[in-house]
Amino acid sequence: LLKEVFDPNNEQSPLYKIMRGFQIEFSTLRAELGIKETEEDLTSRTTLKGAEFEDMCREILEKPAKVFGDTIEDTTSNPGNVKRSKKGDLVLTVADSSKKIAIEIKDVGTISANKITDTLDEAIENRAASFGILVAKSVESFPREIGWFQEIGGNKLVVALGSESEDSFHEELLLIAYKWA
Numbered sequence: 422l423l424k425e426v427f428d429p430n431n432e433q434s435p436l437y438k439i440m441r442g443f444q445i446e447f448s449t450l451r452a453e454l455g456i457k458e459t460e461e462d463l464t465s466r467t468t469l470k471g472a473e474f475e476d477m478c479r480e481i482l483e484k485p486a487k488v489f490g491d492t493i494e495d496t497t498s499n500p501g502n503v504k505r506s507k508k509g510d511l512v513l514t515v516a517d518s519s520k521k522i523a524i525e526i527k528d529v530g531t532i533s534a535n536k537i538t539d540t541l542d543e544a545i546e547n548r549a550a551s552f553g554i555l556v557a558k559s560v561e562s563f564p565r566e567i568g569w570f571q572e573i574g575g576n577k578l579v580v581a582l583g584s585e586s587e588d589s590f591h592e593e594l595l596l597i598a599y600k601w602a
Contacts, residue, residue: 472497478524479493501548508547509550513599524554531562537579
């Protein structure tokens, strides 16, 4: 009787049933984890990874904008004035004026100085803005001469909020950029 109860090959034994239950649970967990890994892999290789950073930047700007009576519009999926362009992820409209600030948010590797200028010029034109801000997640995205915070051409500003080598995030730099613009 004892041999039958503990026989792992006997489909009627409690030990077999317990082992089979564990096998099914492990298979289910493996499948779910595989799906999660695939989602994370896809997110990291597409523009979806930037969506989280865009949302965070919008949230940082919403409180002070509300205090000053300014409005923020999320335009990430809306084309603008430039044909086939969606540059200018956020448009901040200053209260009591028609001044608009186009904010382009990047969560990418490196961006050359020429690409920064071209991106901001396009964002400004695309969103009919008078000023443009390019925000990057890390300072390493910019050429060394740009650094953390740099005004370009009088109506463009480049700002980095963090560094790959530091475990810190400087959201106050985005607030300074907002008021600077």
